[in-house]
Amino acid sequence: MPEVIRFPSRQAGLVEPLWREAVGDAVRQERLDRGERISDVAGRAGIAPQYLSEIERGRKDPSSEVLSAVAGALGLGAGEVTRRAAAQMDRGPVCLAA
Template structure:
């Protein structure tokens, strides 16, 4: 009689394994900039010419804003597109380094 061997399934990626989306990193950075200025969502949204609801959705990574919208929100926060883009890139690099470090620690733990 043949033995039944269960198939090994590859583990599903955890949120830590998944690379963040640009819109998530952008939204996080915009929210941090707004908080650093001590502003309410409505104040920044008004200066940018967008609704507070739309700005909230951008900050939460639910909307994929156009370049014009990003420029408007950046201007409302007194940062240039270059500064904003560089900050988002730095955030993404830091997250990638953290993910690599966590993966490396997990590899060493498995080897032990």
């Protein structure tokens, strides 16, 4: 029987975050910095508050159109949100699999 290789738990912060998690964190941080509610940002972006909540929690991977709408609702461009997410990805530890 082949040996099972266990990777570190995602919650332990030992592996690189998923892209959708990094994007969600960037969106949430900007929203909180601005002191806005999910429902207000979602309304301006034209999406359901539940969907924005799932994006912020890293549960949903938004399309480029949705990301642009959310970024615009926060007064940012989609490029700025992706730069912030990429910077977060660079800070995290990396677990490489063969």
